[in-house]
Amino acid sequence: MSDLSYIKRPNRPLQIYAILFLVVLYLPVLFIPLFSFNDSVYVKFPLTGLTTKWYVELWSREPVWNALWNSVKVGAAVAVISTILGVIAARAITRYRLPGKNVLVTFIMMPLVIPGIIFGVALLILMSRLGVPLSLFTVTLGHLIVCLPFAVATLLPRFEGFDKSMEEASADLGENGWWTFWRVTMPMVFPGIVASLLLSFTISFDEFIMAFFLTGTDPTLPMYIWGQLRFPQEFPSILALSALILFVSFFVVFVAQYFGRRGLESDQ
Amino acid sequence: MTHADAFILIDRVSKFFGAFQAVDEISIDIGKGEFFSLLGASGCGKTTLLRMLAGFESTTKGEIYIDGQPMSDVPPHRRPVNMVFQSYAIFPHLSVADNIAYGLRKKKLPRAKRREMVDEMLELIKLPGYGDRKATQLSGGQRQRIALARALILRPKVLLLDEPLGALDKQLREQMQLELRALQRQVGITFVFVTHDQEEALTLSDRIAVMAGGKVLQVDTPEGLYESPKTRAVASFIGNMNFFPATVRRNGAASAAIEAEGLGTFPMPIENITQPDGAPVQVALRPEKFSLTPEKPDTAHAVAGKVCEAAYLGERSHFHVAIEGKETPIAVSTPNQSRGGREAREQGIGAQVWLSWSPESIVILQGD
Secondary structure, eight states: OTTSOGGGSOOHHHHHHHHHHHHHHHHHHHHHHHHHTBSSSSOOSSOOOBOOHHHHHHHTOHHHHHHHHHHHHHHHHHHHHHHHHHHHHHHHHHHSOOTTHHHHHHHHHGGGTSOHHHHHHHHHHHHHHHTOOOSHHHHHHHHHHHHHHHHHHHHHHHHHHSOTHHHHHHHHTTOOHHHHIIIIIHHHHHHHHHHHHHHHHHHHHHOOHHHHHHOOSSOOHHHHHHHHTTOGGGHHHHHHHHHHHHHHHHHHHHHHHHHHHHHHHHTO | OOSTTOSEEEEEEEEEETTEEEEEEEEEEEOTTOEEEEEOOTTSSHHHHHHHHHTSSOOSEEEEEETTEEOTTOOGGGSSEEEEOTTOOOOTTSBHHHHHTGGGGGGOOOHHHHHHHHHHHHHHTTOTTOTTSBGGGOOHHHHHHHHHHHHHTTOOSEEEEESTTTTSOHHHHHHHHHHHHHHHHHHOOEEEEEESOHHHHHHHOSEEEEEETTEEEEEEOHHHHHHSOSSHHHHHHSSOOEEEEEEEEEETTTEEEEEETTTEEEEEOGGGOOSOTTOEEEEEEOGGGOEEESSOOSSSSEEEEEEEEEEEOSSEEEEEEEETTOSSOEEEEEETTSHHHHHHHHHOTTOEEEEEOOGGGOEEEEOO
16 A cells, blocks of 8 residues: 555545445435336335336326427427527637626526526516416526526536637638637537537426426426326326436436536547 | 838837737838748737737737738738747647648638648648648647648748747757748748747847837847847847946047946947947947957957856856956856867966957947
8 A cells, every 4th residue: 555645545434435425315316216116006115016017107198298298398498598598608708808707607607596486486477577478488488597507607618728819720711700610619619518408408307496487288397297296196107207307317417427528638 | 121112011000908008109011021020028019919910909000011901901811811829729629631721611622632732731841641640649849830831821921920939848949940941931921920039039030120018129130130239128138248338438520439337448430439429328248259368468459357257058158257347247258169268267267367359349329
């Protein structure tokens, strides 16, 4: 052990702490997929038997597919719009001399710490005042507020990370602003854009509070789950659905992380 | 150089950033095919001036003409100039060949022709066969060459270079200096080169503009700047210089003399003196203009002194020689093959020596 440097020495207490941390964080969540394979309507130990019938039942339910489709539509729209807005904001913040830039960034990031219920109620009041009927459009609007800070936070380091003389070099070599954006800026921030799209989609896909206030007659997937919680006999199917959402969310976030990191490494 | 045949004409150009004036009414003419350097310490406005030539900064006042055309309303992508950036700004997502061919998109060339032009450029910068490499796999010197090729392939009227050798180590830098000069002769394009390294400017340039505080102090050939600087600032910026506070002594209209602190009074040709009698001036003498001898030489232009510092530099030796009547010692540089230099070095610090100079090597500067 003496040939290892001070900082690289294995730290036993820290390793134990890390494992404990992950267990406390994810053990409760792991019960969801566990019980989704349990052959009983009641969620309790001991498990009575292994089954996939809840998943099969889920497959044949029309409303689930509708809700899924609603969530995908909203998620896709939110991902695209918030990423476009994020690109514009990140470019403006990093490329132009803006008075009060720090204040602006703080305000963009604010929705991260303001409770969703406040934004939800505020938007609901605004919509009813304006006479806008609640629909998937109002849900999309609400989700944009939630997702935009994540999009900007993902894209900002990408824009900060690259030398602005790259864009000048492109202009110098004869390309106008439009072509410079497509030939230099876009490829260089591309990993950030992919990460932002995936992250925004996931957040919108899983979001409940805004949807709770702003959904009309078409429920998103989390709203559908909420609605089904009233019926005990439906509960195992909901667990199956939740397990699937959990899995997809994890997967998408990992992919987003991978793109975000790969992009930063390729800059060196 | 007359105004009329200037290829680049910088006409009373000023640049303000808010209240800060980066460039102060600069006027420069640059000839076609010239290797022209902007030399100055950081913050002197040289890079701002270069960026105004490229179009990345607007001019607050004045106008820049390139090949007779005013440039104020021409955006960077339409200017007949190309730039080599200090950071090189090589596109990391493209291959070497795609970097070099970047500016050719609008020319709509057939693929084979494009390839041929890129290969020609790779040949020119001595990196043949590197086309398929990723730009991120290159060393500093190689990136620098790619940046050059990327700009030169467009056959610009003017190539702008922003301290392109600054990031390279000494040996590579000296090699690139020679290559850059050879390349410029080969392609015959006007180069405007920004540097803070006076040696680099002297080595490369046809003419140099020495800048300080947003102003041009002097525009001249390397020899002109070194041998006859017009101001003390230029004289001390280019190479080493000894300064002696002095007074003009005019003896009627026919002859004149200079009375310099430490050097005594000596005659000067009257045509070299424009100042009135009694005017304070500075006498400037380069360290290598002094001869160092152990005995009193056979000339009136000599003074006795004592060696107080000596440094051996291989080809030359540097001495600090204290003389009577002058507070700061005189810097002297002698070739090690000369007799006086060798003897002074052998005797070491404290040796009594004589310094002599020829009156032609003296530069008279305005002011005290």
